[in-house]
Amino acid sequence: MSSNSIEVKIENNVAWIALNRPEVFNSFNREMALSLQDTLDNCAADSNVRAIVLTGNGKAFCAGQDLKEVTTPEINPGFRRILEEHYNPIIQKIRNIEKPIVAAVNGVAAGAGANIALACDIVVAVESASFIQAFSKIGLVPDSAGTFFLPRLIGFQKASALMMLGDKVSAEEGVNLGMIYKVFAADSFEAEVKKVAENLAQMPTKALGLTKRLLNQSMTNSLEEQLALESDLQIEASSSYDYNEGVTAFVEKRVPEFKGN
Structure with missing residues (x-):
């Protein structure tokens, strides 16, 4: 589950995936993109993994595409292959894995x-992090589902401005915009991420996966379609071990021990 460009460890039912090209701010080349896909597939199939954290080694989370790869003719895969074989599958796997995924x-x-x-x-x-829709700076359009998710997170007008102007968004501003969930101080960042991830891993992850499916479908469903899907998935959730354990623990006034099934 690891390669030179991807590091993976599993602790307390959490898979920690670290992008590992710190010398180039974890920018993607083909090897790292394909390795990340394989790692996500392995995490999806591993019943011991109940939550996933995606982060970066070094000073950066990820600087996007390694421009050296696309400007070196002998190794340049071309933008169609980069999108269709690298980034698009990564986004699809992140959304389709029915386990909670935390970006740290x-x-x-x-x-x-x-x-x-x-x-x-x-x-x-971390409080020093920043988010940049850098595409317009080099004459490209946003990809990796940015035009899908960002307007839904922060609204059409703000997303349009950030994509066209390429403004840097601080972590604190990201929280205020509704773009991200929380900001943590540098000295407590790792501990706080661990707390979030291990809490997720101990929850009824079967229900969390079904919730993720509902959220995915809500992007395109009508109200009637979404209500019908909620009914179907609530029936599925209510037949799970975790539902029975949760209700039993509530009645018995004890802490539930969820298994994710």
Whole structure:
């Protein structure tokens, strides 16, 4: 589950995935993109993994695409392959894995790096982190589902301005905009992320996965379709071990021991 460009460890039912190209601010090349996809697939299939944290090693979360790769003819995959084989599958896997995924933004998140973070279920950041829709600075359009998620998170007008102007958004401003969940001080960042992730891993993760499916479908469903899906998935959730354990623990006035099924 690891490669030179991706580091993975599993502790207390949490998979910690770290982008590991710190010398280039964790910018993506083909090897790292494909390795991240494999890692996400492995985490999805591993029943011991009940929550996932995505972060970066070094000073940055992710600076987006490694421009050296796209400006070196011998290794340049071309933008169609980069999008269709690198970034689009990463976004789809993040959204389709029915386990909670936390983006722990430890530094700058730019371009595709910012949008990969925003595709996660919960985004937390260190107080010194920043988010930049950097595409317009080099004559490109936003990708990695940025044009899908960012307007839904902060509104059309603000998203349009950030994408066209390429303004840097501080972590604190990101919270105020509703773009991310919380900001933590540098000296407590790792401990706070661990607290969030391990709390998720101890929760009824079957229900969290179904909630994620509902949120995904809410992006395109009509009200009637969403109500019907809520009914179907509530029936599925109510037949789970975790529901029975949660209700029993409530009646018995004890802490529930969820298993994620």
